[in-house]
Amino acid sequence: MKQLGFLVHTEKCLGCRSCEFSCKNEHGHEGSFRRKIHSIEDEESKKGHSFHHFSMACNHCENPACMAACPEGAIKKKPNGVVLIDKAKCSGCGKCETACPFDAIKMNPLTAKADKCDMCYERQLQGKTTICVSACPVTALEIIDINDPKYSHYDKAIYGYEMKKMTNPSIRFHKIKVDIQHFWCR
Amino acid sequence: MLTLQEIISASPFHHAEIIGGWEGKERHFTTIQNNSIRLEEPSLVLLPKSVSTVIQLNEYLSVPYVQGILIYGNEDLFIPTTTIDAADTYKKPVLLINETNPDSIIQKFADLQHLKTSGLYHYVWERSTSYWLQLMNDRGLAWVLHRLRLFLGQEILLVNKELQIFSIDEGNWTSVHEPFLNSIANQHVTNNQGTFSLIKRGADDYLLFQLHSGEKHFGYILFQELPGMMIDISIEQITHALPAIVTYLMKEEAVMEAHRSYKQHFLYNLLYNNLESEQGLISQGNQWGWDFTIPTQLMVMRLNAKSDIPKLTIDLEAIIRKIRSLVSSAFLQAIIFPIQGNIVIIVFDNRDNTPKKRKEFMISLANKIQKEIEYAQPNMECHIGLGRHYPSNMELFRSFYEAKVALELGKFETKKNSVRHFEDIGIARLLSNIHNDLLHEYYQETLGELILLDETNDDFYLETLEVFFYNNGDINQTAEHLYIHPNTLRKRLKRLESILNIDFNQLDDMLKIFVAIKIMKMLK
Structure with a gap:
């Protein structure tokens, strides 16, 4: 079975928040973001001079804790691995919000129902990629099938961010270790 | 000179019904005589379907130059067993054919003889492939194998790659790990070039025909070479029936694959809350004989290689078979399938139990499964997680999540248990939800x-x-x-x-x- 997930190229990510705002524009919710940029101090220099950034939303976990927590059975996982909230069934109790270990679910103040990244399900049905991926100016975000063996070498965790492994989040990180090329050096 | 075994592979004779005397299929004849008993050379006698023919049949069979009898016509004809026995005794084949015009049969025979003398009989063999394909399409594999056995006058075995024999009665592959088949397969590994290979086992010779299409290998046809048989004709007959058998196996595999993927899709939807209604669940489950009106209990099994074993291959099918037999021994039905590296076991528990008793029973069943699997697979560690029971099977997704949590969090328990129920993992359940x-x-x-x-x-x-x-x-x-x-x-x-x-x-x-x-x- 397929399991779609995000691949984040941490060395490319500038922390520009294009993904955050494009997502907000696409899904149009006042005051809440489905996607968030995290800035973490680098492993090598812990003095606060160097950071790495990565973008994270719902990780469409293999074992979604939110799905089991929902008393209405409003959360489902599609055969491509995308976790969706059925807005018609959601009662807005907020249990999923507390169950999610990644704070990916927020209560939408306008609808009083749970809201999270749906991996632009409607756009994907039209054959388009997610808005965050298309908006990233440095192609730091990608959608991959994490069950595909060709992506198995990517990291499941990132330095400085505690990942809850219980739910098996469908996110992978790619940190390219390239030496900085100084233009004045030969 | 033609033999009856040769002409039965040609149109329209391949539709002929073999009444008896087929042991004499290798008898040669040079001519075909219509309703004549005065013969000067070895002949095939052509007789119309009538009661007088049946009466005369014994007399014809006793004539030395009669090599076989071909009865033609559309009418129904009853041939007494005494006549069939006589044909078997004389070893002279008696065939029935639905053709009505004896002249066209004689003409066809003349054409075949001409092709044989010109060395062009391979065209007839090539045309026979379409007969087998047509037969496969109309009557299926069992009939093709039956007809091929009839033409060859002896047993042939259709064996798949795993050395399972195709059983005509069950229409399925039957596990027969006979030492004989194993020894043949071992010999075959060394010389598997070409369409068939000759295998010796003691004084007996066997021919092993490969069933393959391009790179894809489906199995073998095994055929014993008997002393005095016309092996070249038998080889031609089998070789030209092979494409029909391969086509059938390819089609079957494609159907199985579609079935498997549809089934997998349904089970995925069940475990990830993708089914719209309970009615849908029940009706879809019925397609595979699963009654989802019965309460179920879900277990998730994880198999890990012991740390000192570097690399291990797991026979997942054997493990699933073992679990199935253990569940059956408790008079229960179960769905067992692999998903995400685990094995999911959904047990249909039709007992009218209290929740406490149900839990105890399921834990004891899980313990039994765990012990038996570890005993059967000594290099593996087997752990089982159980989810809670829910009144509706639509909530199996919750049970699935809980079973996986139980499996995962059980690792952090002070006392190590290989079987863990979600209700028994204690405080770790709460901790799993905290950031x-x-x-x-x-x-x-x-x-x-x-x-x-x-x-x-x-x-x-x-x-x-x-x-x-x-x-x-x-x-x-x-x-x-x-x-x-x-x-x-x-x-x-x-x-x-x-x-x-x-x-x-x-x-x-x-x-x-x-x-x-x-x-x-x-x-x-």
């Missing part, structure tokens, strides 16, 4: 000083604490476990109380440390 940052903060606050002290002084206070909890606070057992004197342990515990600022006689303090140790294990 890692908060958990990290809690255990650092509680045990941070102790960890630092151990690292600085190369001591083992943390281990002392862990073992103390593992032994339920029993001083003697803990001391024995750590290879120290109980009084030394008492002294160390006093020191621990002062470092951690706790009192081991207070339950609150004990719980605080217990939770911190559990979190530490979980985060590591």
Whole structure:
């Protein structure tokens, strides 16, 4: 079975928040973001001079804790691995919000129902990629099938961010270790 | 000169019904005579379908030059068993054919003889492939094998790659691991070039025909070469029937694959809450004979290779078969399938049990499965997680999640159990929902000083604490476990109380440390 997930190229990510705002524009919710940029101090220099950034939303976990927590059975996982909230069934109790270990679910103040990244399900049905991926100016975000063996070498965790492994989040990180090329050096 | 075995492979004779005397299929004849008993050379006699023919049949069979009899016509004809026995005794084939015009049969025979004398008989063999394909399309594999056996006049075996024999009665592959088949397969590995290979086993010779299409290999047709048989004709007959058999197997595999993928899709939807209604669940389940009106219990099994085993291949099918037989022995039905590296077992529990009894029964069943699997697979560690029972099968997705949580969090339990129920994993259930940052903060606050002290002084206070909890606070057992004197342990515990600022006689303090140790294990 397929399991779609995000691949984040941490060395490319500038922390520009294009993904955050494009997502907000696409899904149009006042005051809440489905996607968030995290800035973490680098492993090598812990003095606060160097950071790495990565973008994270719902990780469409293999074992979604939110799905089991929902008393209405409003959360489902599609055969491509995308976790969706059925807005018609959601009662807005907020249990999923507390169950999610990644704070990916927020209560939408306008609808009083749970809201999270749906991996632009409607756009994907039209054959388009997610808005965050298309908006990233440095192609730091990608959608991959994490069950595909060709992506198995990517990291499941990132330095400085505690990942809850219980739910098996469908996110992978790619940190390219390239030496900085100084233009004045030969 | 033609033989009856040759002409039966040609149109329109391949539709002929063999009445008897087929042991004489290798009899040669040079001419075909219509309704004549005065023969001067070996002949095939053509007779119309009529009662007088049946009466005369014995007389014809006794004539030395009669090599076989071909009865033509559309009418129904009853041939008594005495006549069939006579044909078998004389070893002269008697065939029935639905053609009405004897002249066209004679003309066809003349054409075949001409092709044979010109050395062009291979065109007839090539045309026979379309007959087998047509037959496969109309009547299926069982009939093709039956007809081929009839033409060859002996048994042939259709064997798949796993040396399972195709059973006509069941229409399925039957597991027969005969030493004979194994020895043949071992020999075949060494010389598997070409369409068929000759295999010797004692005094007997066997021909093994490969069933393959391009790179895809489906199995073999096994055929014994009997003394005195016209092996070249038999080879031609089998070789030209092979494409029909391969086509059937390819089609079957494609159907099986579609079925498997549809089934897998349904089970995925069931475990991930993708089904719209209970009615849909029940009707879809019925397609595979699963009655989802019966309450179910879900288990998730994980198999890990023991740490000292570097690489291990698992026969998943054998394990599933084993689990199925264990569940059946408890008079229950189950759906067993692999998903995400685990094996999911959905047991249909039709007993009218109380929740407590159901849980106890399922744990005992899981324990039995776990023990049997570990016994059958000595290089594997088997762990089973059980989810809670829900009144509706639509909520199996919750049970699935819980079983996986039980499996995952059971690793951090003080006492190691291979079978864990979600209800029994205790405080770890709550901890699994708290963000890692908060958990990290809690255990650092509680045990941070102790960890630092151990690292600085190369001591083992943390281990002392862990073992103390593992032994339920029993001083003697803990001391024995750590290879120290109980009084030394008492002294160390006093020191621990002062470092951690706790009192081991207070339950609150004990719980605080217990939770911190559990979190530490979980985060590591």
